[in-house]
Amino acid sequence: MLFVCYPRCSTCKKAQAWLDAHGLEYTFRDIKEERPSETELAAWREKSGLPQKKFFNTSGMKYKELQLKDRIPNMSEEEMRALQATDGMLVKRPLLIDGDTVLVGFREAEWEEKLL
Helix, strand or coil, rough: CCCEECCHHHHHHHHHHHHHHHCCCCEEEECCCCCCCCCHHHHHHHHHHCHHHHEEEECHHHHHCCCCHHHHHHHCCHHHHHCCCCCCHCCCCCCEEEEEEEEECCCCCHHHHHHC
């Protein structure tokens, strides 16, 4: 299992505590230090079944600074991925990748259903 997060994010800390409390093993990856590639984002989108826009961190400063709320409706999935791959802070987190399961964000009930 790959756990992609930003260590200073409170939601990521909650997700990591949840994983630890349930004794689940994972590889930790700091999204700011090692941002996802376009190839990874494409594979994760495919496995998650979610549209690429759901992989944006809509509450982040960079998202607001780039005025992405107004730009995303006119972007292709490829353009979104290319942009997300330039800066890990544009990507919603945490991400949990386990085989064909990709969880975007931390919703405890969803994680319980998919992982336990």
